[in-house]
Amino acid sequence: MGNGDISWSCVRCGRAFGAARPDACVVCGTEAPSILGIPILTFRPHVSIDALRTQLATVPDAAQPVNREAVKRVLDPALAQTEGLPRRPIGTSDFMATRMAGWEDRFTYLYIDWTDTEEFRADRAFVLDAVLRHCPDRSVAAVLGCGAGGLVASLATAFPASLGLDVSLPHLLLADHLLRGGALSLQLPQARWRQVSMRGPTTPPRGAGFIVADAAALPFAPGSISLVVTQYLLDIAGAPTFIAREINRVLSPGGVWLNLGLPFRRSSDPPDAGLLTCDDMPAFLDDLAFDALEIRRRRAMFHDLSALDEWLPASVHSTIFFAAKKRGDLAPDPVARAFEGHAARRGTAILDMIPRLIAGRRIHLLEGWSFGPGGAKPRVELIAASGKSMSIPGPLGAFLRRLLSSIDGERTAREVLAAVGSASDDALTEDDFVVLLRTLMLRGWLEIGQTRPSAQRQP
Structure with a gap:
């Protein structure tokens, strides 16, 4: 097992930092602030901070009273920390960076991952089994599109460093609160406002943490990650090939990519080409310098809330699972x-x-x-x-x-x-x-x- 050291690089100019990540890139000046221990490693970190301020200011109008109080208890300390940071203007050109899911749109992820649901238990067992079979080097794991972070906590049992990456700072702050053993009580709009209580582990996992980052612009140095997991990400990404290229860049030689998700489309595909499924994965992976280790269609629950309300249908999807090993580096783009x-x-x-x-x-x-x-x-x-x-x-x-x-x-x-x-x-x-x-x-x-x-x- 590796030592879990993380090697960083700048998301904008590519400057390698090694293990000591600075507060700002010495080459291009891109800042890397942290809020309650969560670094913001994006092209425009000030946009994430502004979004946190804006969303907290609108919580009273956007949430049920129970949710409003729960969210504010967790996130008010984060807001207080931002008061010491300079305010930078948000222009119209920042609109892509400000696209974030609403509060209640993401509460379901927290319920699935942190209340020991059957859905999460099945996914956790499946991923850990795949790690045992396909990933001999267990140094640093990164979960892209980590959602509520349940897999991040699970992988910390097998890796010295387990990192979850997502674009939403408010959501990661809630997930980190649970990861550190905190509790939340929320009402889920998708389950007719049923109230659920969540609590993190009694002993927080060592080496686990979160990063605000874009899966298509990862903040890691080349060859520094031993496992990357994409979790229901490629189907919502506008250009999954860019994500795949980044995964190839940051994986160590022989590093492994595990994917769980729905069929997806490349941006270069003709509109009538249909979605890529398991049959298309060998060619997709080969073009990106990966060797397929395992590809299968997997029937999996997805946001199944039927345990909360018998009138809600059980949701089961056909998903793509693959395990792929990095064969070599891609030519520079x-x-x-x-x-x-x-x-x-x-x-x-x-x-x-x-x-x-x-x-x-x-x-x-x-x-x-x-x-x-x-x-x-x-x-x-x-x-x-x-x-x-x-x-x-x-x-x-x-x-x-x-x-x-x-x-x-x-x-x-x-x-x-x-x-x-x-x-x-x-x-x-x-x-x-x-x-x-x-x-x-x-x-x-x-x-x-x-x-x-x-x-x-x-x-």
Whole structure:
């Protein structure tokens, strides 16, 4: 068994830090604050902190009284810690980083993982058995899309370091409260507001912890992780290939990737190609320098709340399980290198590349009205490339309309920035724009190609 040492790197410029992770990258300046021991290792960490402040401020309007009090008891200390951090402006270009699930949307995850449900017991036993059979090197495990963190606690019994990564700081703070032996009592809207009580382990697992991070931009140095688990993640990721490339990068030679989840689609797949299933996994993994160790269709419960309410149907899905071993390193991606080079101030090649909306992946902005007791209000609905919808403020809708209209497959990123920035209500810096482009690419909204031949470039 390994020693569980973690080797870090900067998510923006790729600078390797070793075991000593700094509070800010010495090359690109990206900050890495921690809230109650949970580091925020993303392109825009201040957005996660602002989201925590905003969500806590709106809890009284968004939650049942029982949930409101439970959430505030756990998260008020986190809010107090943010008071010592500088406040940074949130611009329209940060909209992708602010997309977070609501409070009650995620309470079900906590119930499943922390009340000894049959669903979680089955998943835990299945994963630990796969670890015993396929993962001889047990140094550092990382669970991407860790949800409520139950698997993180379980893997801590087999690994000196077990890390759970998710994009929602508020949700990870609740999960960490339980991981450390705390208690929560919540009412679940999906179970007709049944109240459930949860409590973490009497002895908190050593080496287990959480990180706010994007699965498509991992904060680990190359070759530093022995096991990666993706848990119902690839089907909700806009571009799962980017996640797979990151997993390949951070896994040690011969490291293992375990996946449990639903069928999924690559961003490059034609819209009528259907979802990838078990039959497609050997080729998918081989293209990404993985050797398949085991692939199977598994019938599994998913968010089964029937134990709380007999009128709720038991939910069983056909899922993809695979275990794959890293065969070798992938060739460096020139677009990723260009993004890292821009962050490290080594050049602006990324601005001379051409962003294109992905063929067949339409993005819809629907403008209309909503009606209620307060009267009529304008409403903008965004339906993203993944098919998920969300309501957005009107100014953001106008910004997205300008941005997406400017990405025509002919203009370089520099020309798109000039077109959008000149009409933007808030200051859109070059750095903000490049981070936004990178985020949209990792979410499967667009792809970025090489530069135009010099003879075709516009003046």
